Amino acid sequence: MMARRDDDRAGAKPYKTYKAGRGRRTSLDDELAGARPARSRAPASGEDGGRHGNHGDKTYRTYAAEAGDGRKSRAGAKGAGGGPRRRRRFRWWHVPAVLVSLLVIAGVVLTVLAWPGYQKFDRAVDKANKRVDGKTRAELVPDDGWIWRRGTTIALFGLDEAGLPAHSDTVMLMRFDPSSRSVNQLSIPRDMLVNVEGYGQQKLTQAMWYGGPSLALKTVKEFTGIPVNHVMVVGFQGFPRLVNAVGGIDMYVPQTVSTGAGPGIPGSTQRVVTFEKGMQHFDGKNAMLYVRIRKAYAEGDFTRAKRQQAFVDALQKKIVQPRNITRLPEIGKRFMSGVSTDLTTNQILELAYLKWRADSGKKLVLKGEFGWHEGQAVVLPPSDAARQRVIDRFLGE
16 A cells, blocks of 8 residues: 555656635645746645545546646646636727728818818908908907807908999898807898998998999998908809709799899890799899899888898808818809908818708898988888897897
């Protein structure tokens, strides 16, 4: 019996065995795992040889005397029936990191594709900026910070001629308000009786004829009390050019209406153009005819102002469509050639962004009573209280 134990000890394996989940880690464990240098150690005298001899049904894990490379040991343990390989943990920041990377790549691609168009549009806007004289700029109130954050008010004048001198057929204020996500419009009838500095009581349209954009802008500011940040003067040809540049406008016509098309010279015959009730597609030429109709209904200028507001709204929605980014060069070439504005290219893009994200907008008309002044039909201004109520709604107050 003693001989058998001596034989077992003589053939003892160079490692100790541990039952799974039992015992404490000793310095020998560290040596076997390679954490500490190996040192000579005599076999334990009280070891049970039966444990070493029972290899058929092991309830314990074994540790090799030479741990070697950690990755090889784990691979060996897996192949020998050890635990599964540890999976890499999911990190929550992986998702936003990937999304940001994709957005950056998309932004670079769009920039490369849109940059030539942006440059052409910028050159056209620069020419439009040079058409605004110093007197007109002096009437403007600087913006309070970025437009896309603080909003702005723009005065829009539509002329009845290609250039100056001309009358203003369209007089409209537009308020872009990012806080309420709205774009409000306030139309003032062209025949509104107002005080024109240096000319007394005149129709509003006459201010543009007498003193150009600077006098027209000054007159509107004094009449409404609204500070204006920017101005845009659109010539007679600029409007239809813009409509054609964006591929035309689809808009609902609330009531069948007809108008004459032609020079309008006494003795000449004009062609009659009828716009049927319902959805209609307008090209630049028909768009100009439609928004200039004056006497289709009993209220004349008031209904025309509403048509102009509806058309401007439809036009803005068409312009800010993503597919029109590629049409910037055409828009700049056709539209800006007939426009005078102090708005820069980046400011126009900010306005497009505000219009794109706008959820609502009020369409207001500053109405008055029809009357006569010095033998001319005019629109008499409303009372101060009625005027202020409309202006407060426009400003969102």
